[in-house]
Amino acid sequence: MxxxxxxxxxxxxxxxxxxxxxxxxxxxxxxxxxxxxxxxxxxxxxxxxxxxxxxxxxxxxxxxxxxxxxxxxxxxxxxxxxxxxxxxxxxxxxxxxxxxxxxxxxxxxxxxxxxxxxxxxxxxxxxxxxxxxxxxxxxxxxxxxxxxxxxxxxxxxxxxxxxxxxxxxxxxxxxxxxxxxxxxxxxxxxxxxxxxxxxxxxxxxxxxxxxxxxxxxxxxxxxxxxxxxxxxxxxxxxxxxxxxxxxxxxxxxxxxxxxxxxxxxxxxxxxxxxxTIATALETLVHQALEMMNNGARFDDVLHNVKLPGHFIDKPYLKPVYDEPEFILHNVWRLYGGWYDGNPSRLKPAPDAMLAQEIVALAGGVAPVIARAQALAQTGEDADMRLACHLVEAAALAEPDNRDAHVARAQIYGARRKAELSLMSKGIFGWAERESTKKAGDS
Missing domain, CATH: 3.60.15.30 (Metallo-beta-lactamase domain)
Incomplete structure (x- = not known):
């Protein structure tokens, strides 16, 4: 051999x-x-x-x-x-x-x-x-x-x-x-x-x-x-x-x-x-379809369909390139179209306009940045996801705000380091570098 x-x-x-x-x-x-x-x-x-x-x-x-x-x-x-x-x-x-x-x-x-x-x-x-x-x-x-x-x-x-x-x-x-x-x-x-x-x-x-x-x-x-x-x-x-x-x-x-x-x-x-590979794929698809058939929104599918750990433990199924969570997006798109079940996203407001409204309700960009940083410091996956939403809103609401881009670079940098898949690391790293450059240019 x-x-x-x-x-x-x-x-x-x-x-x-x-x-x-x-x-x-x-x-x-x-x-x-x-x-x-x-x-x-x-x-x-x-x-x-x-x-x-x-x-x-x-x-x-x-x-x-x-x-x-x-x-x-x-x-x-x-x-x-x-x-x-x-x-x-x-x-x-x-x-x-x-x-x-x-x-x-x-x-x-x-x-x-x-x-x-x-x-x-x-x-x-x-x-x-x-x-x-x-x-x-x-x-x-x-x-x-x-x-x-x-x-x-x-x-x-x-x-x-x-x-x-x-x-x-x-x-x-x-x-x-x-x-x-x-x-x-x-x-x-x-x-x-x-x-x-x-x-x-x-x-x-x-x-x-x-x-x-x-x-x-x-x-x-x-x-x-x-x-x-x-x-x-x-x-x-x-x-x-x-x-x-x-x-x-x-x-x-x-x-x-x-x-x-x-x-x-x-x-x-x-x-x-x-x-084993076939069963892993079938498991994700069948779980997602069961929820779709019961009227679930995509948000419910995304956060509730889980692949048993014994699949990811295999040396030939490590999520170092793609990952199971992303496959759910393709399952929904294939069987359900692009509408995710949330009516506010059928004809949404521009991202920047929504971000400006969030910042205004929070009393300015500073408390939004502070909350994003506090969430990111826990290192917990759920908190990191929310921190990204908030720091993205801060940067969209005030695109020339240096503090917003400093925080955005830090949070996406931490997110990048915590991820396993090349796809996640690549996208979060891109955002990190984008804000690092903007913070330096401000």
Missing amino acids: SEILARSAHYIDNGVYEGAGLINRPTTELSEVGDGVALIEAFSHVVALKSGDGLVLFDTSLDAFAGGVLTSLRKWSDEPVTHICYTHGHADHVGGTGAILCEACDKGHTRPQVVAHENVSPRFRRYELTNGYNFTINARQFAPASELKMGGGGNGNAGGTPQPRRFGPDPWVDPDTTFRDAMTLRAGDLTFQLNHAIGETDDHLWAWIPEHKAICSGDFVTWVFPNAGNPQKVQRYPLEWAKALRDMAAKEPELLLPAHGLPIEGKARIATVLD
Whole structure:
């Protein structure tokens, strides 16, 4: 058993968690995990299989990682790449394709065929339409290393000339071959049964390779709590995600190759992981739907649906990226629309106007700031949530008030440090830096 598979088995079998850094390791190092099967650890992994007629790749990681990926791949095999399969169209899964195509051209190899679900190209067009928005939200989510991780230039260069903000590779490499529900790809001696399923995205595929009894799962398995609730991204599908995991389990795989985290070996071990992740998602959805069907507002759902702790205790379900609370937002949006049941928010007043009214009722901005600081000092989650509401109101009511921004930076900074998920840390950190700058400029 390779080191990476042994590490995976140790964590799963013994319930050991030693931190995200030992599970998701963007080193571009290659590990052979089967006869002719390799996994290259990058921002998103690249899975490579020797087909007897060249190499078949699943995903290509970010463009910033493409050089390291190719170096490791070529130490393992000098065979040409014949096919690239996108598990889905996120930038960290497709960004390196251009470099691989250039390598094929430089070596005089036939251009690799790119295979994906039919919704991948429409996704790329949507990214082009919303380039600035996606650059901004990814800078917020992944700050301060967003330029490296999301590809593209920053806001300037060494000469001081402003550069356009670019989200994703330039250009996006569209698939040559697409499918809708399922497709069988034959390459050399290997069969790849490509299956469409929705979960994190609407353009996702997972692959069954019967000759290796292996599954390429893409982002359906990521060794963090499923990214089914990202607060800044489009709709996710948690119940359908669970179904995909159960469909994978029905194949009784002996090797599971995810796009993030560690590969998993062993039929029983894989079955347990897939079932546990699926059950966690189903539990959240069914609890939320029960409350919705009984007439609850979203506020009731958000603060009363809880996932049992034995799920979060698993080393492959830690909420260090997304978290269960955020998934409830997507459940409500999917089944109930955007109205949350509070009639005051159907056609609300501007945030700043409401904040000014709160400050006026409190007798000025100073007592609002003082109350926010007092709540934040307890460190309790409920108090921290309320403190954020109050300090946000203070800053909105008087946007040039230095004291308000000093307090806002302090409170969001404390909130950031207390959070586990990258998404929460990113958004609270963004607010902290925003007010730190405004307090310094005042």
